[in-house]
Amino acid sequence: KNQVEQSPQSLIILEGKNCTLQCNYTVSPFSNLRWYKQDTGRGPVSLTIMTFSENTKSNGRYTATLDADTKQSSLHITASQLSDSASYICVVSASDYKLSFGAGTTVTVRA
């Protein structure tokens, strides 16, 4: 069964600090891995997408890494801002359309 596990479930950080979110998956065959940011009550917004051959990808203060051998990915948030408070969802695709979702990590940034 294809699974995506995210950790931690939630975290609280102070504004300006960095944090790293983890995603482990067992989806096979692997096509790509995406990180989404979802504000409460809104649809997910794409942050990064990585294929098998990509190890890292950045989008502003968000940097995602991928180790396809160990089936692990991380999302690093640099110099966090209050607006970074949201759920971050790891989504792994075994094909272009079949997605497996992680449960998400809820990030709370405090002033």
Next chain:
Amino acid sequence: GAVVSQHPSRVICKSGTSVKIECRSLDFQATTMFWYRQFPKKSLMLMATSNEGSKATYEQGVEKDKFLINHASLTLSTLTVTSAHPEDSSFYICSATGWRAAGNTIYFGEGSWLTVV
């Protein structure tokens, strides 16, 4: 970039009535659209996959007679919750992929809050 629009964003309906949620791709042709349901603090749960011009494929455990999905055009898919009950209250999200988005990313709508009273 490509945008997927959902309407309405919030709807309240009486128990026993039906409610329709629309999902539109605004600047690309969405050959495939997906409908998800999300409970508070839970991940998105895929309900069904719809391809333009054909019947939707429902995930196991999703009642196709209760959640009617129509994908009649390349820019519009609808989800109709029939004979709604309070337990159908949830956040429903659509996503779409198509000629412009295929192989790049899948775009999500903003979601629709359904409250059945």
